[in-house]
Amino acid sequence: MIWTDERVETLRKLWAEGLSASQIAAQLGGVSRNAVIGKVHRLKLSGRGRTQTATPRQKKPAQPTVKAPRPAPAPRPAPSSFGATALQTQFDAEPLVRERVRNEENVVVPISRNLQLIQLNERTCKWPIGDPLAEGFHFCGNDCAENGPYCRYHARIAFQPASERRRVR
């Protein structure tokens, strides 16, 4: 993945807005949260306001590389399940969402199933997409866990914008 000026700009913006690294990675597409964090550091904007490095970070003797300690490959569930369009955690109108749609083609997954209100059932993600007052409004509609109202990804956003609100480190 290449960090084009455009992507860096987006990164800066989202980071400045307080989105987590993983959220930014999801929106940018094609990068891991580690990549985002790494880039943030290289750009020297890790501070993001208040967070201080209270973690002196102990030095490691050396990384055994990717030779010995790699017993479990851990199969990826799917590099595909992103609900990219509705990632914004805010509920108020966000110009961000609309703008983001532009560079999202690399995420293969259909963004939603364009379900109308009537079509929702217990197993469909009820994450709203778009302006509820506009005509194109619909719901994510992707399959959700047994009891959850949202698909896995949206559930994370809905239920735990948590952790973010840390103060001291």
Add this chain to the structure above:
DNA sequence: CCCTGATTCGC
């Protein structure tokens, strides 16, 4: 377990 950012270091 989920997540967060931070750091190191091989590439």
Add this chain to the structure above:
DNA sequence: GCGAATCAGG
């Protein structure tokens, strides 16, 4: 410069 692995923590 990049990012996976790892760490430290909530």
